[in-house]
Amino acid sequence: FGFFAVALLAGSLADSLRSAGVQLEQASSEIADLQALNQHVIDSLPSGLATTDRSHRILTFNRGAEAITGVPFRVAVGRPIVDVLQLPPAVMATIQTELTSKGARRYEYRFRAADGRGELEIGLAATHLETPGGRAGLLFTFQDVTNIKKLERDVAIQQRLAAVGEMAAGIAHEIRNPLASMSGSIQILRQELPLSAEQEQLMDIVLRESERLNTTIRSFLAYARPQRFQIARFDVRRALNDTALLLRNSAELREGHEILVDVPASELWYEADEGQIKQIVWNLATxxxxxxxxxxKLYLNGAVEPSTAGVVLTVRDEGIGIPAEELDSLFQPFHGSFAKGSGLGLAIVHRIVADYSGEIHVSSQPGAGTTVSVRLPARTTVAAS
Structure with a gap:
């Protein structure tokens, strides 16, 4: 009897073990499926997501993070988050300090992509990674906000330009008419009065400054007045060559300046207001x-824009360059870096390009020159300023 009891008990235990094994296998399969689902969800996020251990070394790095940074998963994992995300020391110090007291917060900083896309603007949020045993590391989510920040800057510029336009409309005529009377009166006095050499010099200064003020007012009015477009099909090569000829005979040209034009051998047709296209090139070139x-050397280039069937106008100089901190405000009114000029030339370029739904790209290194590329799509409609 004892033998049979042991056999029955062993059989029952074996059945229980088999059942437990099946259940364990099912549970393991479900856990694996759940892990795969979680990984799929994480990798499907358009934002970058990274987690770290307590020493701030990367444990998780999703596909969104790879796409934004240009750093592959296999390269990122195990490395310090500070190095992979190029976190400025001040940002990381702030994260560690403020997470203790305030929880998650958003930070923005500049990031140079590893795949050669250049400098990006990153928006990043960090929070503690909580586990049942307590805090185990940090969770970072981040996005490439370069285009969003550019749109914000463009909106700010447009708002400022609108304010300038309203102001210009109100004051330009009030100044221009008396200015013309003053200038005319001085010219008459200069002709009719016996003047000493010093008085002649003073008259010249008054006339010269009056003309400079009048030039500034004309620039104001270029904003205040709605543009009357004279749309026609023209050869962009002609516009560039005409502008180059004017530049070579202008007061802007100095000894040692050389203006070079690079255009296709065949016609480069575009439909727009030719005068405005020339103004873009003139303002950038001056x-x-x-x-x-x-x-x-100053290089003027015109080429086809393959993606939009439009044109690309490029002006490149070998000058002093533009500091990185000034690039964002380059096209704002009165930002002019030179004593000569109204400070509205580049702002006018920005407005014309915006009217054609175009884009402006600037690359510059202090001491190494500046390249400005204007991309104008094939014309559909042109917005009135």
Whole structure:
């Protein structure tokens, strides 16, 4: 009897073990499926997501993080988050300090992508990674906000330009008419009165400054007045060559300056207001010449924009360059870096390009020159300023 009892008990235990094994296998399969689902969800996020251990080394790095940073998962895992995300020391110090008292917060900083896309603007949030046993590390989520920040800057510029336009409309005519009377009166007095050499010099200064003020007012009015577009099909090569000819014979040209035009051998047709296209090139080119007080080459280039069937206008100088901190405000009114000029030339370029739904790209290194590329799509409609 004892033998049979042991056999029955052993059989029952074996059945229980088999059942437990099946249940364990099912549970393991469900856990694996759940882990796969979680990983799929994490990798499907358009934002970057990274987790770290207590020493701030990366444990998790999703596909969104790979796409934003240009750093593959296999390279990122195990490395310090500070290195992979290029976190400025001040940002990391702030994260560690403020998470203790305030929880998650958003930070923004500049990041240079590892795949050659250049400098990006990153928006990042960090929070503690909580586990049942307490805090185990940090959770970072981040996005490439370069385009969003550019749109914000463009909106700010447009708002400022609108304010300038309203102000210009109100004051330009009030100043221009008396100014013309003053200038005319001085010219008459200069002709009719016996003047000493010093008085002649003073008259010249008054007339010259009056003309400079009148030039500034004309720039104001370029904003205040709605643009009357004269849309026609023209050869962009002609516009560039005409502008180059004017520049070579203008007061902006100094000894040592050389203006070079690079255009296709065949016609480069575009439908727009030719005068406005020439103004874009002129304003960019005069800025380029002023950036080369000791001389240098100025390159004017025109080419087809394959993706939009439009054109690309490029102006490149070998001048003093533009500091990185000034690039964001380059096209704002009165930002002019040179004593000569109204400070509205580049702002006018920005407005014209915006009217054509185009884009402006600027690359510059202090001491190494500046390149400005204007991309204008094939014309559909042109917005009135």
């Amino acid at each position: 800025n380029g010449l002023r950036a080369m007080p000791e001389g240098g």
